Amino acid sequence: MSNPTRVLVLNSGSSSVKYQLLDMSDGARLAVGLVERIGEETSRLVHTPLTGDGSAAGRERTAAVPDHEAALKAVAEELAADGLGLDSPELAAIGHRVVHGGLRFSEPTVVTDEVLAEIERLIPVAPLHNPANVTGIRTARALRPDLPQVAVFDTAFHTSMPEHAARYAIDVETADAHRIRRYGFHGTSHAYVSRRVAGLLGKDPAEVNVIVLHLGNGASASAVAGGRCVDTSMGLTPLEGLVMGTRSGDIDPAVVFHLERVAGMATDEIDVLLNKKSGLVGLCGDNDMREIRRRIDEGDERAQLAFDIYIHRLKKYIGAYYAVLGRVDAVAFTAGVGENAAPVREAAVAGLEELGLAVDAGLNAVRSAEPRLISPEYARVAVAVVPTDEELEIARQTYSLVTSAAH
Numbered sequence: 001m002s003n004p005t006r007v008l009v010l011n012s013g014s015s016s017v018k019y020q021l022l023d024m025s026d027g028a029r030l031a032v033g034l035v036e037r038i039g040e041e042t043s044r045l046v047h048t049p050l051t052g053d054g055s056a057a058g059r060e061r062t063a064a065v066p067d068h069e070a071a072l073k074a075v076a077e078e079l080a081a082d083g084l085g086l087d088s089p090e091l092a093a094i095g096h097r098v099v100h101g102g103l104r105f106s107e108p109t110v111v112t113d114e115v116l117a118e119i120e121r122l123i124p125v126a127p128l129h130n131p132a133n134v135t136g137i138r139t140a141r142a143l144r145p146d147l148p149q150v151a152v153f154d155t156a157f158h159t160s161m162p163e164h165a166a167r168y169a170i171d172v173e174t175a176d177a178h179r180i181r182r183y184g185f186h187g188t189s190h191a192y193v194s195r196r197v198a199g200l201l202g203k204d205p206a207e208v209n210v211i212v213l214h215l216g217n218g219a220s221a222s223a224v225a226g227g228r229c230v231d232t233s234m235g236l237t238p239l240e241g242l243v244m245g246t247r248s249g250d251i252d253p254a255v256v257f258h259l260e261r262v263a264g265m266a267t268d269e270i271d272v273l274l275n276k277k278s279g280l281v282g283l284c285g286d287n288d289m290r291e292i293r294r295r296i297d298e299g300d301e302r303a304q305l306a307f308d309i310y311i312h313r314l315k316k317y318i319g320a321y322y323a324v325l326g327r328v329d330a331v332a333f334t335a336g337v338g339e340n341a342a343p344v345r346e347a348a349v350a351g352l353e354e355l356g357l358a359v360d361a362g363l364n365a366v367r368s369a370e371p372r373l374i375s376p377e378y379a380r381v382a383v384a385v386v387p388t389d390e391e392l393e394i395a396r397q398t399y400s401l402v403t404s405a406a407h
């Protein structure tokens with residue numbers, strides 16, 4: 001038999017698993033799916049096998065999925081029902097998104113017991129993400145102990161950040177003793193999107209400077225100069241930076257001492273407050289941008305204020321990264337909000353004409369799954385919408401690692 005060419009990619013988030021099965025011989029997607037609201041009564045699994053002619057018939061089931069292990073087993077069952085099960089001899093590897101790779105991992109890595117232990121050791125700095133990634137790896141390994149499991153780290157792309165961007169201005173000995181520095185996340189997406197933007201401009205990635213705005217439930221901005229990340233908004237953990245669905249992003253760190261000393265809150269409570277009860281949900285009760293826009297259209301003032309705070313922060317980062325880069329060729333919007341919410345793109349760029357930034361209302365309103373420019377012809381800086389594809393990028397890196405290791 002010829003060598004196996006398929007890669008299963010698992011993108012385990014705090015309450016969801018996104019997955020794709022790809023054939024790397026021709027890049028074809030064989031199945032895509034999502035399990036969401038893991039741990040809730042109303043979990044949902046949507047599994048879509050894709051046929052050669054591109055047609056798709058999704059299957060949906062709603063049932064309580066108590067944890068990530070159960071989620072992965074459900075995914076394995078769905079794949080098996082289409083003859084694409086994990087027992088397939090055509091499977092070459094399983095690629096896992098791992099959010100925190102700390103100082104050690106700057107490349108895709110084949111998971112050994114020791115690598116897994118290091119990913120577990122990093123749980124305190126990615127408490128919402130690394131536990132799910134560990135469970136995903138363990139479960140996949142139990143199902144196919146013979147297959148290489150490859151970890152692709154969110155932090156990897158950001159390891160190129162210069163020291164002056166990566167270091168916090170705190171006592172150096174303390175920082176070094178506890179490996180406190182800015183790591184950055186969503187790196188697979190920032191890398192993929194910044195490269196695609198260069199393609200859209202017909203240029204080599206090494207020639208262009210890009211600000212990437214990854215706006216999903218978690219959100220981060222990055223400044224990419226000639227294909228290398230030079231700054232990003234997330235830090236030691238995925239809490240710093242932009243206003244997110246449930247996370248505060250930047251705050252004065254003294255807010256934490258104040259909540260402890262004056263409000264009598266315990267550290268763990270504050271952690272939950274800032275990670276799960278803040279951001280858009282803390283400001284207006286909703287973290288879904290669709291719902292927030294709907295409420296704004298009905299005249300809801302709390303939703304409007306939440307939106308304004310979200311945009312204000314975004315605009316500050318565009319300005320900051322403009323200054324960091326000196327010359328900007330493109331600003332790219334990606335992920336759930338960035339790809340779909342035209343009002344967010346319009347508002348983030350509004351008033352920045354002096355910086356060469358503008359959005360064409362007609363182009364901005366177009367809905368498409370393709371990367372596209374939304375800036376007017378005359379604008380000095382291109383504004384783009386680039387759908388991210390973390391799974392494809394993880395599959396490529398996974399396949400390239402296992403095929404190069406075989407030679």
Ligand SMILES: Nc1ncnc2c1ncn2[C@@H]1O[C@H](COP(=O)(O)OP(=O)(O)O)[C@@H](O)[C@H]1O
Pocket residue numbers: 013016215216217218245287288289290335336337340341
């Ligand atoms: N059509 C849409 N209009 C506006 N916002 C959307 C739309 N579709 C998705 N979103 C936003 O995208 C978010 C999810 O983004 P996604 O990148 O999938 O996040 P994550 O990977 O962090 O789970 C949702 O919470 C919602 O706010």
Ligand SMILES: CC(=O)OP(=O)(O)O
Pocket residue numbers: 013014099129154185186216217218219238
């Ligand atoms: C790192 C991070 O915030 O990831 P996500 O957006 O998937 O929550």
Ligand SMILES: [Mg+2]
Pocket residue numbers: 216217218335
């Ligand atoms: Mg995401």
